[in-house]
Amino acid sequence: MDEHRVPTIYDVATACGVAPSTVSRAFSRPGRVNAETAARIRRVAEEMGYRANPLARALPTGRTSLLALVVSDVTNPFYFEIIRGAELAANAADYTLLVADVYESAVVERKALERALPLVEGVVLGTSRMSDSAIRVMAQQRPTVVLNRVLTGIPSVITDNARGTRRAMEHLVSLEHRSIGYVAGPEASWADGMRWRAMREAADTLDVRVQRFGPVAPTLAGGTEAAAAVAGSAVTAAVAYNDLVAIGLMRGLTASGLRVPRDVSVVGFDDIFGAELCSPMLTTVAAPLTALGRYAVQTLLAGMASRTPPQVRPALLPAELVVRESTAVRARRRRRPEAAEDK
Amino acid sequence: MDEHRVPTIYDVATACGVAPSTVSRAFSRPGRVNAETAARIRRVAEEMGYRANPLARALPTGRTSLLALVVSDVTNPFYFEIIRGAELAANAADYTLLVADVYESAVVERKALERALPLVEGVVLGTSRMSDSAIRVMAQQRPTVVLNRVLTGIPSVITDNARGTRRAMEHLVSLEHRSIGYVAGPEASWADGMRWRAMREAADTLDVRVQRFGPVAPTLAGGTEAAAAVAGSAVTAAVAYNDLVAIGLMRGLTASGLRVPRDVSVVGFDDIFGAELCSPMLTTVAAPLTALGRYAVQTLLAGMASRTPPQVRPALLPAELVVRESTAVRARRRRRPEAAEDK
DNA sequence: CACGCCACGACAAGCGGTTGCCACGACTTG
DNA sequence: CAAGTCGTGGCAACCGCTTGTCGTGGCGTG
Known part of the structure; x- marks a missing residue:
């Protein structure tokens, strides 16, 4: 064997005086070969520095030990912890995570998927920009889990925004706010719809008024843009589509x-x-970011293991209200005259 | 051909009445087969929905079209744009980027590398936690580029912090500061050393005084921790190891x-x-984050293309001072009595 | 003691491409 | 007109591992 080559099962086999297939089984099929033989093979392999070639293994079996996580924008801080959680879960199961960034474009997303699909065993779609039908098509090529979106028939994991929204409303109401605004995000956003709906429901049960502003882009600029309308209105508190919008606001x-x-x-x-x-530090409904990523991967892995399509009911992960500095008891009077409904 | 299978070159070959090898060459060896034949093959392949299996291609050739980017911590905002840039460059060259997160641990880094190495054609090491020698060992297994670190003999791309530091100092001096502090980051950090050295040099030529605080952890908490010492000193301005430290400060x-x-x-x-x-928004020496990622990948690809080891001289990417709100003309007097060197 | 079973290992056929080499015909050239 | 060239396509041997199947020897059992 050439000194500069990485050893293969053939090298190990001849060194042990057994057949290559036996070496292969010594690693992948415990119990199939005699315990002593297996131990000897492993020892020799270790000494020779043998490492299984994942490519060669993947070719006949299709097991690449790769999972894809598609994110709409890697530079969006929303994803950092999600990626971390997903990577953690993947590594724990001896999988490697392939993160694909699609720059908020459905076209790029499709291209990235096309590139990555043959390589990976499963896919997590984070806030996909593709249409439901496009997602369904790709879901039948590879096990798929979607994040922050529900798609009947496809496993998904989402944040329990309804609860989170309710908590936020309760918090504001406890601070004596009675007229609360919502600065809406993109209309296409599934989460936006959920949040606004949850706000109206909470407003009903808590007996306060809600008013919708926007929609605006889910960015700092979007929030800033909405400020005039909010300032000109009667609301004494505002819930924003996301943190970026809130900070801009x-x-x-x-x-x-x-x-x-x-x-x-x-x-x-x-x-x-x-x-x-x-500053002030933002009071916000914290999404369980790391858990979201971790759970998505775990769900994916579980679905891959059992041949039966997994649970269809979306997994709801709890959101928690984190109270910081941006909320306070309603001032007795707004500075603007429009604050008419002071009691 | 079974309806539910993805077509291979063999299927295309029989459909075209040519040999599989011809199909292969029609795609990968332009000019090697007759133009008309090639066109016909491509058309038929297209109709059948043929896609080359990257795994099968990679096995004999070693060309996986995968590049690894190892980052010490995906949740560190420092990396977001770097990842974006790297991914952009990789995709442009028809490569897929594999981002590996190593949670600031040399052990995990080694494990991640071990996992990913056989799959990828080259590696970009972002702020590696491994020792120089460990990096050298792995660099001879796969083409490697290091980020934010110089390692003789291995191509690297770094930010021109010396220049950036000088600009920052000039800016502060123009604001009449004459005594400037530096809140140091981890001593093991190569960048920290460069920054402090550049500060001293700039102080020399600009004829001002510099004082070193720390070292502290490169986090918000680290910066906060250093505040007491800075407040208790005579400095009227402070440069921090990085933005997180600065904000904490x-x-x-x-x-x-x-x-x-x-x-x-x-x-x-x-x-x-x-x-x-x-707030105030931070004045900072902006690293060319996206460019860093992009350039690292481009350097890597260039090195892979030419068989000769590429340039050893580290690539210096320009840093720019971004003036925002956290710097201002020195107050006539510090509130604390220590501000003795008022002219 | 013969038969069958079981455990263990070997053989070989893939997985889906790539590529060195050869064959064959057409064309050029002396 | 023979010989050499060139353009094309086919053959087959890989790449390294997995796995269905078969052969063999040892053992238990009637």
Whole structure:
């Protein structure tokens, strides 16, 4: 055997005086070969520095030990912890995670998937920009789990935003707010719909008024843009589509002379990195980011293991309200005259 | 051919009445087969929905079209743009990027590398925690490029922090600061050494005083921790190891009654996401994050293409000072009595 | 003691491409 | 017109591992 080559099962086999198939089974089929033989083979393999070639293994079996996680934008802080959680779960199961960034584009997403699909055993779609039908098509090529979206028949894991929203509302109501705004995100967003709906329901049961602003882009700029409308309205608190919007909103509000939380309370969603960097630090409905990633991968793995299609009911992970500095008791009077409904 | 199987070159070959090898060449060896034949093969392949199996291709050739990017911590905002840049460059060259997170651990890093190495054609090491020698060992298994670190003999791409530091110092001096602090990061950090050295050099030529604080952990908490020492000193401005430390420092300073930038100016490094979320928004030496990732991958690809080991001289990417709100003209007097060297 | 069974290992056929080499015909050239 | 060239396509041997199947020897059992 050439010194500069990496050893194969053939090298190990001749060194042990057994057949290559026996070496293969010594590793992958415990019990199939005599315990002593197996031990000897393993020892020799170890000495020779043998490592199974994952490519060669994958070719006949299709087991690449690779999973894909598709994210709409790697630079979005929302994903950092999700990626971390997914990677953790994948590695724990001896899988490697392939993170694909699709720059918020359905076209790029399709291309990335096309590139990665033959390589991976399963896919986690994080906030996919593709259509439901496109997702269904790809789900029948590879086991798939979707994040932050429900798609009947396809396993999904989502944050329990309804509960989170309710908690946020209760918090604001306990601070004596009676008129609360919602700065909406993209209309195409499934989460946006859920959040707004949950707000209206909470408003009903808590007997307060809610008012919708936007929709705006889910960015700092989007939030800033909405500030004028919020400032000009009667609301004394606002819940924003996500943390970025919330922070932008606080800025815009501050710029227009209002103080947060003194004049207006602000609540965000997700608790991304940055929520406690801003000042005032943002009160927000924290999504279980790491758990989301971890659980998505675990669900995927479970689905791959059992041949029967797994549970269809989406997994709901609990959201928690993190109270920081951007919410406070409603001031007796808003600085603006529009604050008409002071009791 | 079974309806539920994905077509192979063999299927295409029989459909075209040619040999499989011809089909293979029609795709990978342009010019090797007759133009008309090739066109016909491609058309038929297209109709059948043929896609080359990357695994099968990789086995004999070793060309997996996969590149690894190892980052010490995916949740560190420093990496977001780097990953984006790397992915962009990789995709442009028809490569897929495998991002491996190693949670700041040399052990995990080694394991991750062990897992990924046989799959990838090359590796970019972002702020590796491994020893120089360990890196050298792995560099001879696969083409390697290191980020933010120089290692003679191995191509590397780094930020021109010397220049950036000088710009920051010039900026502070132009704001009349004459006594400037540096809050140091981890001593093992190559960048930390470079930054401190550049500060001393700049101090020399600009004729101002510099003082070193720390070292502290490269986190918000680290910065906060250093605030007391900075507040208690005579410096009127501080440059921090990175943005996180800078933001932590601002907080600590504010908590101890000093105002930023009125009493103390603060400058960070890197311009991570978050630098303009905090308030005051941070003045910082912006690292060319996206370019760093992109260039690292391009360097790697270039090195893979030419069989000769590529340039050994590290690539220096320019850093730029981004002036925001955390720096201002030195106040006539610090609130603390220690501010003795007022002219 | 013969038969059958079981445990263990070997053989060989893939998995789906790639590629060195050869064959064959057409064309050029002396 | 013979010989050499070139353009094309086919053959078959890999790449390294998995796995269905078969052969063989040892053992238990009637």
